[in-house]
Structure formats: structure tokens, C-alpha cells
Amino acid sequence: MMKWAKKYGNIFTVKMGTTTTVILNGYEAIRDVFQRQGASSSGRPHLPAFGFLRGKGILCADYNKAFKRQREFIIKYLSKLDVEKHIEDEVDALMQYIRHKNGQPFDFNSAVSASTSNIIGAILFGSRQEYDDPDFQALINAYHHAIKLSSQASIQNFLPFLWFLPQCRKLSIAWEAFAEAVNRILEKHKKGYRPLATRGLTDAMMHQINMNDLNEGSLFDFDDVKGNCQTLYASGSERVAAVLTWGMLFLLSYPDVCNKLQSELDEVVGKSRRPTLDDRPNLPFTCATLMEIQRCNNTSPFSVPHKATQDIRVHGYLIPKGTQLMANYWSIFMNETVWPNPYDFQPMRFIDDRGNVKKVEGFIPFSLGKRSCPGESLARPEMFLILTTLVHAFTFHVPDGEVLPAPVGITGAVYMSPKFAVCARPKN
Numbered sequence: 406m407m408k409w410a411k412k413y414g415n416i417f418t419v420k421m422g423t424t425t426t427v428i429l430n431g432y433e434a435i436r437d438v439f440q441r442q443g444a445s446s447s448g449r450p451h452l453p454a455f456g457f458l459r460g461k462g463i464l465c466a467d468y469n470k471a472f473k474r475q476r477e478f479i480i481k482y483l484s485k486l487d488v489e490k491h492i493e494d495e496v497d498a499l500m501q502y503i504r505h506k507n508g509q510p511f512d513f514n515s516a517v518s519a520s521t522s523n524i525i526g527a528i529l530f531g532s533r534q535e536y537d538d539p540d541f542q543a544l545i546n547a548y549h550h551a552i553k554l555s556s557q558a559s560i561q562n563f564l565p566f567l568w569f570l571p572q573c574r575k576l577s578i579a580w581e582a583f584a585e586a587v588n589r590i591l592e593k594h595k596k597g598y599r600p601l602a603t604r605g606l607t608d609a610m611m612h613q614i615n616m617n618d619l620n621e622g623s624l625f626d627f628d629d630v631k632g633n634c635q636t637l638y639a640s641g642s643e644r645v646a647a648v649l650t651w652g653m654l655f656l657l658s659y660p661d662v663c664n665k666l667q668s669e670l671d672e673v674v675g676k677s678r679r680p681t682l683d684d685r686p687n688l689p690f691t692c693a694t695l696m697e698i699q700r701c702n703n704t705s706p707f708s709v710p711h712k713a714t715q716d717i718r719v720h721g722y723l724i725p726k727g728t729q730l731m732a733n734y735w736s737i738f739m740n741e742t743v744w745p746n747p748y749d750f751q752p753m754r755f756i757d758d759r760g761n762v763k764k765v766e767g768f769i770p771f772s773l774g775k776r777s778c779p780g781e782s783l784a785r786p787e788m789f790l791i792l793t794t795l796v797h798a799f800t801f802h803v804p805d806g807e808v809l810p811a812p813v814g815i816t817g818a819v820y821m822s823p824k825f826a827v828c829a830r831p832k833n
């Protein structure tokens with residue numbers, strides 16, 4: 406796609422199977438379509454890869470009143486939440502898990518993704534799940550299995566008939582198993598529902614349905630709640646875990662960056678307490694490192710496909726109503742004019758001459774416009790608190806006799822880092 410952008414310009418059309426898609430490259434094209442013409446570019450085409458959602462919830466919703474209501478509701482709920490408390494509880498459990506490893510190797514991605522799954526799980530259902538709860542285990546296993554198989558899947562959004570091939574059916578079965586596992590937890594949860602108590606976002610959405618029924622008629626129903634639980638669980642757990650796993654791979658590969666990060670944390674936070682969100686303004690190098698981790702291995706190289714709900718005129722082109730649109734975020738983060746030597750990991754790119762974090766307009770890992778990530782207000786503190794707490798408390802190293810894999814990821818629903826094990830020693 407990057408080569409095509411050089412050859413054909415920042416807006417070009419690709420015919421993939423039976424689908425015609427306009428690919429947007431570079432910050433200006435993505436901003437001018439997704440943000441400046443957001444009301445015309447935020448529809449959602451039918452996506453076979455998300456068949457398990459049965460067209461329900463915000464991910465599948467076209468750009469309409471029900472979508473806007475659900476998005477607004479989720480964003481408002483997350484913004485009012487004490488996310489720091491939710492995250493801290495889970496980070497405690499993660500620290501304990503790592504301490505119990507006693508210096509023995511463990512799979513960093515699995516450990517972190519159990520935590521991020523539990524954070525979003527607790528937000529949805531009001532309490533964390535025990536790691537040995539069979540329903541929770543089934544959920545995590547089904548989810549990981551589906552993500553693993555999804556590297557073969559994106560093409561099937563464009564060639565729907567491939568769903569009948571055996572490997573594609575396997576993926577479909579894996580997502581169905583994941584959806585079933587979420588539904589089992591949801592059905593159990595629903596039995597304890599009380600109209601006057603809010604145990605989590607799921608209850609809040611159910612209150613909303615009841616209130617709408619009384620007033621103006623529901624814009625969304627219980628199947629949307631199901632779809633949203635599946636979507637939020639899936640987006641909320643693995644994306645953050647993927648960024649943090651890439652982060653650990655980079656810190657192990659660039660020990661000088663890791664040492665500088667630890668020194669800044671030691672100096673600002675000290676040894677008697679843990680990092681908190683309030684420390685962020687005093688930790689410019691740490692914040693820059695997190696930004697560089699996201700730039701260097703953007704876990705969402707492409708947007709979820711959008712659909713033009715009106716004709717769109719942009720940069721001299723006419724994109725007809727109904728056309729599928731996709732943003733190529735990779736084209737922003739690997740643009741060598743903006744980021745010289747873009748494949749090098751250099752947190753100092755995000756630090757200005759006065760030592761402060763640089764504001765870079767085109768740095769949009771959560772996208773922009775009406776379909777930008779609704780989980781941003783959770784993802785940012787999660788990444789900050791998990792990474793800083795771990796690096797502040799432990800020294801990580803590669804197990805003896807092992808070498809780190811090259812930073813080449815696996816493209817699927819999320820751009821995942823290659824697998825690697827780490828050992829951790831308490832720092833103090």
C-alpha cells in the first residue's frame with residue numbers, strides 16, 4: 406500500500422474481489438475525509454469478518470441515531486469512571502503473578518492480556534473474574550484462538566465467498582465460540598440485574614433500554630448490549646495488551662531507552678510509592694516512549710472499513726455514496742518526511758527543545774472523527790499505568806540462551822508482536 410501511495414497519490418481505489426475500496430493515505434487525506442467530512446464518511450459496510458456480532462452494537466452500526474446514542478453513552482460512561490482504581494486493582498494481581506514467577510521465564514503477552522481482559526471485564530460486569538473461573542478461562546481461550554486465526558481473515562471482508570474454505574470456517578467457529586463465552590457471562594450477569602443498581606457498563610446500558618422504552622421507544626435493544634459487550638471486550642483487551650507487548654520487546658531491544666525510563670521514574674516517583682496518572686506531566690520521557698511504542702508498531706495499521714453515506718468531494722476526487730473507505734494509518738506513522746528513519750525506535754522524536762512532550766498533529770493512533778476509538782480514555786491510562794508500574798518495580802531480561810525475535814509482527818484483527826518470553830527480578 407505504501408508503494409501504491411507513492412505511485413498513485415494519497416487517495417486511490419483498490420478493487421479487492423467483489424469490493425471497491427478507496428484507500429486514504431497520509432494525515433491530510435485521512436483528516437479531510439474522516440474528520441472534516443465525518444458526517445458523510447462514517448457509515449459501516451457489511452463486514453463478514455464480524456458475522457458473530459449479527460450486525461449488532463456500535464462496531465456494526467451504520468452512521469445513524471442508534472449508533473450516535475450508543476457511542477455517546479459508552480464514551481460518557483468511560484469518562485466518568487474511576488479508571489485508575491480499576492487498573493490499579495488489576496496491576497496488583499499482575500505484579501503478584503510476576504513476583505510468583507521468581508525470576509523464571511513467562512510469556513509476557515499472556516500475562517498482560519489476562520490483566521487487560523480483566524480490566525475491561527470488570528468495567529462491563531462490575532467485578533473482576535477469577536483467573537480460574539471456567540467461564541472466564543473459556544472466554545480468554547476462545548478469544549486468543551480467534552485472534553490467532555484472524556491473520557487469515559481480513560481478506561475475506563473483500564472476498565466473502567472464501568468463508569466456505571475450511572480455514573475460514575475455523576475462524577468463524579472461533580469467533581462464534583468467543584461470542585458464546587461472552588453471552589454465558591452476560592446471561593449469568595443478567596439474572597442479578599436490578600433496575601436501581603449499576604454494577605457496570607452492561608447494567609447502565611440495560612437501564613438505558615428500559616428508560617427509552619418508557620419515553621421515546623428504544624434506539625437499541627438487548628442484542629445491541631450483547632454486541633457491545635463482545636465488541637468492547639474484544640477491542641478493549643487485546644489492543645492494549647498488544648501495545649504493551651510491543652513496548653516490552655522494544656525496551657528489551659533498546660536497553661539505553663529502558664535505563665533512561667527507569668531513571669526518570671526513580672527520580673520523579675521515588676522508591677516508596679507507585680506511579681500514578683498525576684505523575685504524567687513530570688514524566689516527559691516516559692510519555693514520549695509510550696508514544697514512540699505506538700508509532701513504531703501501530704497495532705491498527707488500517708481502520709475498520711467505513712462507508713460513504715453521501716458523495717464526498719476531496720482533493721479533487723469524487724467518492725460516490727456507498728463506497729467503502731479505509732485509512733492506512735501506517736502511511737502516517739512510517740512517513741519518513743515527518744519521522745526520519747521511521748523504523749528506528751527513538752522516543753526523543755516526541756521531545757521538544759525544552760524537554761517537554763511534543764504535540765504532533767498527525768499522531769493519531771486512535772484515529773479521528775466520528776468513528777475514532779471510543780475506548781481512548783481507558784486505553785491511555787491503562788498503557789501508562791501498566792508499563793510504568795512494571796518498569797518501576799522490576800528489571801526485565803531475556804531468558805538465558807534465548808534471543809529476542811526481530812520486531813516483525815503478525816497482521817490480523819490486531820497487529821501482534823512475535824511471541825517471546827521474559828524473566829523479571831524485583832528492582833529494589
Ligand code: HEM
Nearest residue numbers: 463464640641644645705708709771772776777778780784
Ligand atoms: C492502545 C489501544 C487502542 C488503540 C490503538 C485503538 C485504536 C482504534 C482504532 C484506530 C479504531 C478504528 C477507528 C476507525 O475505524 O476510524 C478503533 C475502533 C474502536 N475501538 Fe479502539 N483502540 C484501542 C483500545 C480500545 C479500547 C480499550 C476499547 C474499549 C474499551 C476500544 C474500543 C473500540 C471500538 C468499540 C471501536 C469501533 C468504533 C466504531 O465502530 O465506531 N479500543 N480503535
